[in-house]
Amino acid sequence: MIRKESKKILKKLFRVNHFIVVSVILQLNTGCATKSETEYKFKNPELPIKERVDDLISHMTLSEKVSQMRYDAPAIERLGVPAYNWWNECLHGVARAGEATVFPQAIGMGSTWNAPLLFDVGTVISDEARAKHHGFIKENKRGIYQGLTFWTPNINIFRDPRWGRGQETYGEDPYLTSRMGVNFIKGLQGDDPKYLKVVATAKHFAVHSGPEKSRHEDNYHTSDRDLKETYLPAFEAAIKEANVQSVMCAYNRYRDEACCGSNLLLNDILRKEWGFDGYVVSDCWAINDFWEPNKHELVETPAEASALAVSRGTDLNCGDVYDPNLSDAVLKGLVDEDKVDQALSRLMEARFKLGMFDPEEMVSWSKISYDVVCSDKHYKLSEKTARESMVLLKNEDKLLPLKKDIKSIAVIGPNANAKQVLLGNYHGTPLNNITPLKAIQEKLPNTKVHYAKGSHIANGWPLLQPIPASALRNGDNIGLKGEYFDNKEWKGEPKVTRIDSVVDFIWVSEKPFENASSDSFSVRWTGKIVPEESGEYRIGLRASSAGKLFVNDSLRVDFKDDHEPKMRYLDMKLEVGKSYDVKIKYYNYHTDPQAQLVWSKLDEDLLSPAIEAAKNSEVVVLCLGLSPDIEGEEMPVVLDGFDKGDRSEISLPQSQITLLKEIHATGKPIVLVLMNGSALAINWADDNIPAILEAWYPGEFGGSAIADVLFGDYNPAGRLPVTFYKSVEDLPDFKSYDMTNRTYKYFKGEPLYPFGHGLSYTTFSYSKLEIPEEIKTDENIPVTVEITNTGDIKGDEVVQLYLSHDKKLDTDGPKHSLIGFERINLEAGETKKVSFSVTPKQYARITADGKQEIKSGSVQFHIGGKQPNSKNHETTQLMTKTIMINDK
Structure with a gap:
């Protein structure tokens, strides 16, 4: 008792040097300065986890405790606690961690209406996650996307088709969402009585589904009925039935409280009413919204924000505000250190349950071989899931299935051969990218297949392709000179210098150069762009981590993004016969390195070749829809019909509507294949096109699944997990979370296609x-x-x-x-x-x-x-x- 009181007094007296004081006190009280590792109780795998966690925390200083509450927790070497990065993704396959089996986007999995299948998918993903994690550990890699705590699934309700992130959910219905989510979580977390396979995270808690551009400032209100009937059931099921170990709180406010500082959500409902005993993680940098200007502005300082979040139950910060501000908050009396200990206890309990402090041979999941990653068994399940996700919306006069003995077929559209459209967002890096065009060509080896893009994905948003070698020069060489460095600052002499004919790299199974670390390297490409045609061009750089693009010595593209590969671009006029100096400075500091120099001719005539292809064919497969490049999470995209990742219109982009009508005018029978992450108002197509298939973002085998359905090798049975409305005019205000006139339950109008709809080739x-x-x-x-x-x-x-x-x-x-x-x-x-x-x-x-x-x-x-x-x-x-x- 005396020591405890002395500790409190010393803290108050020596706040300036509190890190040193607390460290000395803890060493005096515990004797940790003289203990060997084997003497620490937390090192003993025979003891109960609670006892081990309490022992570990008792040896930590305040600053050490706080350091473990940020997503990129550093090592505590004196205690033998390794570094750990809590940030990992596996929405529909292990993401951003090298090669992985990529399943259909979540909205496609929701369309299967097959809950047991989601358990199998979760099992496969967690198999690959475990194999990857232990592979990383053997290489002493403990960075982002290399751990076992996954921030998925997204079980928010897709209440409005304008929401760009709706593709990450299982649809608009709480019951369907809960069944899919529970099974997926169980597959992820495993059934070992002692050790978790991985930690799943139910997100984003709660009342969260757009708009993206104002999520950091919005304050939503609902009736008690809507809260309990619509927005909470999937989370309750995840906790009570699937025993999910983690919950991520949302960016927005709910009933005036920030979701990551909500007494109602995090204490009254989550812990008291439902009995949740896991940990809560903030959405990334959501705590900053508590005080930053033009956001929630609930408090004035980072220390106050940290105190509010921790006192209300947000244990882990995706961001850096806790460290060191939470220490200051404790010393200023804004939050009690017991609250810090409580939060840290929840976090450390998860790491112990994952077996991170026990010998690998004791953890059953550590025995999963790396051979499971991208195995034939996993590929077959991905393809099965893609097939089951296909929703046949219309099949007038039984146009489908098509006959395989046709002599010619046109495959047209911006999504017919676009790899990115297979993947959606939060995806892994696949070894296969089977587009509809590729699958149809393989299925019909004796048929003439005419291909044409037909249009850009939207007016002002062309499909960018790698700049070909014929348009790149470095001196007398075709291509660009690439200088590869084993650091991320282009320092020293390059390890490798070579000519790359094109800059089109996704390094997965191969490293950028021999003995390179995929986690940290840089490349500098130099040369000239020599266009073969004059015109207006869009030139883009798609890169993981960070990239700079210089044209004629002027920095034209400069971005840093540590979440996932992004693309930035510039528009400029190029003239044939002229050359333009180009330099790219790229670096990567986590896995899944990617770098692509791409372009498109903005004034190119795409329509005429498409019409010609249709005229020369017996039937047309028209692949239209959206793209994860223009619908998704908080994006910089501003186009007609789109708004920072969300949509302001729910019809097809005008460029595709024009293409659709022009191809229809040829008189050829058309099968419309939609690839998108949200519902589309395709009213004209429904009136005029005989067969329509909804394929979503169908994963790496998506093209095969589409072709199997089109040619009768698979009988479709997917069902819509969302309502397809006829117009944005049918929708209430996007920011209103009142369920009146929303979803199939409350919509008063007539939908284009109802929730649960889907046709078959049989009856x-x-x-x-x-x-x-x-x-x-x-x-x-x-x-x-x-x-x-x-x-x-x-x-x-x-x-x-x-x-x-x-x-x-x-x-x-x-x-x-x-x-x-x-x-x-x-x-x-x-x-x-x-x-x-x-x-x-x-x-x-x-x-x-x-x-x-x-x-x-x-x-x-x-x-x-x-x-x-x-x-x-x-x-x-x-x-x-x-x-x-x-x-x-």
């Missing part, structure tokens, strides 16, 4: 629906039904179960709500029985004050392959039955 019938006529309020409701494949070929059916309450009892409630689904496979003529057990929580209504309520009265059940009252779905049917609930 299904439903029969023998069995539900009790009456139940008591505390009873589960058994539901069984038989489904028969009434067509000629095998196929999957997605059985969807919806519930609607009596509108007399629930005037403001949803029209109906999804409460069950199952994807089944049926041979032609086969019948299967599907069963559901509906819990009281599922059939309860949410009252205005956010409470669950079950009253006597009738409820309706709707079961089939579609949503109640939906149109455009001729391949399946729906059955409805009303039952009585009795509270006596």
Whole structure:
């Protein structure tokens, strides 16, 4: 007790030298200065984790504690604590950590409506994550994207199609999102009774889905009903069912509190109501928004921001504000050191659960061989997932599937051969990039395939391709001189000097030069651009980490981005016969190095070759949609219809609409393939194009999945996880989080394609629906039904179960709500029985004050392959039955 009081007094007396004072006190109290590593209790794997964590923290100084609460935690060498970077990504495959199996974007996985499949996907991703992590450790690499704590899945509700990050979610429905999220998390975290496989992170908590450009300042309000019915269920399921170990708080405010400093969200709901015992991590640099001008401005200083965040329950800072400001906050009495200890305890418990302080041979997951990465087994699952994500929106006169014996086919569109469109955002680096064009060429070796881009992705946003060797010179050499350095500052003599015919590098399995470290190197390319045609050009540099582009000795592009590869560009007029000096200075300081010098002729006629290709073909496959280059997270993009990563219009870009109509005018049959991350208002196409396939951003095998569906090697059965609206005029204000007139539950208009919609090449019938006529309020409701494949070929059916309450009892409630689904496979003529057990929580209504309520009265059940009252779905049917609930 005396020592404890002395410690407090000394802290107050010697604040200026507090780091030294605290260190001395702790050494005196614990004797750590004389202990060997083996004497530390936290080193003993036989002891309970809580005891080990408490022991470790007891040996730390205040500054050491705070250092471990930033995402890039340094080593504490005197205690034998290695450095650890908490920032890792695996939204649809291990990201930014070298070669990896890349699955369809999350919205595509949501379209599978196959929750068990998401468990398998999570298992594969965590296998690769573990193999990579232990490979990095063997090379003594502990940097960003090399750890085991992954900031995924994104289980926010895709309430508005304008949100650029909606592609990262599983859709607009809380129940669908929760089932997909729970299975994915379980696959990631594993089932070992002692050790976590990886840590999953449910994000972004909570009430967060755009707009991107104002996320650092926005303050959202919802009714209690919307909060509990829409925005929280997926998070509750992640915690209570999947035992997710981490939650990431959001940038915005909710009910006047910053989400990363919200007593309501982080304490009352997350920990007290749900019993969450893991750790909370801030979104990146979100704590800075607490005090920075023109943002939340809740406090005046970084120390106050740190104190607020930690006192409310944000344990880990993605950013650097905690260190050293949190130490200052403790010494100023803004937050008690016990709060720091509590936060650090949660963090260290996660690291112990991952086995990071135990011998590798004790951790079962460490035995996963690196051979699993990009293995055939993993590739097959990625391709299976891509196939199951395909949603057939329309198939008039059964144009699909196409015959393989056609003599000629045109593959047209900006997305027909674009690799980036396969991947979406937050993606890994694949070894395969099978585009629709490539897959169709491989599937039809005896068919003449005519290819044309047809248009830019949007007016003002051309598709950039690597500048060819024919347009690059260095003296008498074709290409550019590349000087490669083993540091990131271009210092000293280059390790390698060579001529690179093009600058088009994604170094994955190969290093940029022999004995290079993929984590830290730099390259300087020099030479000249010699255009073969005059015109207006866009010249771009796509690079990981950082890049500078000089033209005629003038710095024209300069950017640093430590998150993922980005592209910056300049527009300029080039004249044939002239040469233009070019210099690129590129460096990389984490994995997945990438550098590309790209261009496009802005005034090039893309339309005429496309029309010619269509005229010379029997059928046209038109690949349109969006691109992760223009929809995504907080982007600098400002184009007509787009707004800093979000969209201001939900139609196709005008350049593609023009292409669509011109190709239609040729009179050739057209199959429209959409590749995008969010719903599109393709009204004209729906009226005029006979067959439409939604493919999303389908992963590295996406082109194969598309071709398999188009030519009948796979029968599509994906279902829309979002509503496709007809116009932005159908939508409420983007910043309003009120659910009125949003999503299938509350939308009052007629959608273009409804949530749950998706066609098949076969047909299904439903029969023998069995539900009790009456139940008591505390009873589960058994539901069984038989489904028969009434067509000629095998196929999957997605059985969807919806519930609607009596509108007399629930005037403001949803029209109906999804409460069950199952994807089944049926041979032609086969019948299967599907069963559901509906819990009281599922059939309860949410009252205005956010409470669950079950009253006597009738409820309706709707079961089939579609949503109640939906149109455009001729391949399946729906059955409805009303039952009585009795509270006596």
